[in-house]
Amino acid sequence: MFFIRNRKRSTHEIITQELKNKSKSTPSISSLTKDEGVLLEKIRWKTQELNVNNVTRTKAYLDFYLRYPDIHWAFLGHMVSRNGGWNMTDLKGEFLPRLMTKKDRLLFFQFLERGNWLIFQDVYPQFLLYEESLKWRKPFFNLFGKFHISTFMETIWNQFWRTNDTYLLTVALVINEQSYLERRVVQNPMNQKQVLNKFEFLLQDWLSFNHILFPYGNKQLAGQTLHQFELLHERILLGKRLYSSLFKNKDIHQKIVEWAKRHPHTGSRKDYWPDIFNSVNEGTPGFPYQLHLKSCQLRPGAKRIYSPTLENAWKNVSHSEAEEGDWFTDWRIVDYLKEDYENINGEIKDEYCKTLERLELTALAKKAITF
Template identity: 80%
Template sequence: MAPSVSTLTRNEEIILQRIKNTTIQHNLNNVTRTKAYLDFYMQHPEIQWAFLGHMVSRNGGWNMTDLKGEFLTRLMAKKDRNLFFHFLERGNWLIFQDVYPQFLLYEESIRYRKPLFYLFSHLNISTFMETIWNQFWQNQDTYIHTIAMVINEQSYLEKRVVQNPHYQKEVINKFEFMLQDWLSFNHILFPYGKKQLSGQTLHQFESLHERILLGKRLYSILFKNKEIHQQVVDWAKNHPHTGSRKDYWPDIFNSVNEGMPGFPYQLRLKSCQLRAGARKIYSPSLENAWKNVKQEEAEKGDWFGNWQVVDYLTEDEEMIDGEIKHEYCKTLERLELATLAKKAITF
């Protein structure tokens, strides 16, 4: 049982305050969060979610900057783009402020050579994760630990973002068509090598079940194929996250706008390559696209209600084919054609 606030030792109070301060420091924006995940993973590669979280958070940043990029500035009203950004930013912020304190308390546990996870309740972290971390401390089962973190983060977001009445009305119901079938928002891309992509596509964003299964498939792609894993890690280390899609395809995207304001859009892509003489597609850095957002405190409450979620911890034997490049290229072509037709997406 966790100690009450009044029974915390002075040392425990210091540890908790240090964790809170460090988390706030790194939770400024998508770029600082994404970097913090990778830095932690390089220090503690046994915590595999840190790398999975890093790569998924990169995709979150790309989605944010798409809202100020070449296509969506022509296809979506400014108000709608702002709403969508705040939806993405809230989710990204919430996950970090829940997950990163877990990482820091793990580091403190290593320092003190004993598990300190009983302090989770003072950081509003689920009792589910307290059990999981204590098990991990004993058995170092990286698969169960990572998938449990996937379950935790998606369940944590469910009421706070996905089922939040404001986001339901202003974002999810409004953008459902786009989320499912149109934009690259539903693609999770893992770049590696030279212009290679692996990943998965999510078709039912509103389904907690589907998001957890997606997390399991992404884990399989990132960690079960050792060759791909090392190449993605090498790519991530060599390409600091800026939020621009130029990070992975600099021959197609540029963080500087090469277009002329007011001129009609001209087709530039053919089979995921620039046509001869075509300008690159504008994909700004996060720093140039959006200002930092001051977030309201996270909603309290433990999502964990029944043990049936442990069924997700069963390991799937099948290898997941992460081929996504063709599908992603088709998405870019659809966006181009819509932009060319100036067919604004209306709601």
């Protein structure tokens, strides 16, 4: 045990020194060989092909993880992306159309979709370059700059190539993706005004957007709850807790993987609770709204809650190019790479059920939320 901890400490020191050096220097731009140029075009095409919508991205993450199970973030990304899809379709589901205007729901969808798109176009080329590195038996991480991937991740992937430290790589990717979103999405002035400030109450208090759910087994849910979404620090810590919830307990991890393999992502919450949610609207137009739930079960005679598929809820979005620029400026971000040994309780079912019931009661009251 002493040897393992000492080795990890040495790895941390190596990374820290490399990043200190990088934070003081200007990245060099190297020319490409013909083969490298062909490789980059192949990766750009493949990433664009799969970055169509939340469903295609989510499937791509799982497919990659099943091919390369050492890349833990691919499965973490898959499960978090599933939650992103559920949040998107909630905007067209049973409750939120009663509480939010059509314009506000569109704004919130665009916010979620942009973040989902940005993360994929940043992380998936990293995965494909790793895949090519395995095929050619030499690292291609020096090409990260051609995709505007942070120099932080070049250092981390080179270290992973030498040590196969899955924890290090996963947490580094959590840091990278949340830092990547910080300026482009969270601190974007338009999003600050039209989305985050406007929906802070919705996000933090009683909507389900702050629950990240990992279904498994017979209607079981693991996961975590996010508070203070607007804080980068909180999102990184959440990512570390989610990683622990997914991978620390091997039995639960395998059950979640098996669930994901058996249930292709559609965006509908019917994927994990078909006895409570349905992708077809069972409600009768013109009839008064009736409560569906009690203690996380349908009331006698109640219809299932409407939760549409992504395909039926939203059209595909054509995105503008990602904003350029490397987020990495301060080497002290490496402090997040230190492993946490706290015991993470991933039980979330009861909390989520209470949130659903609060949301339904608010929808029943039909008190439109104004800002």
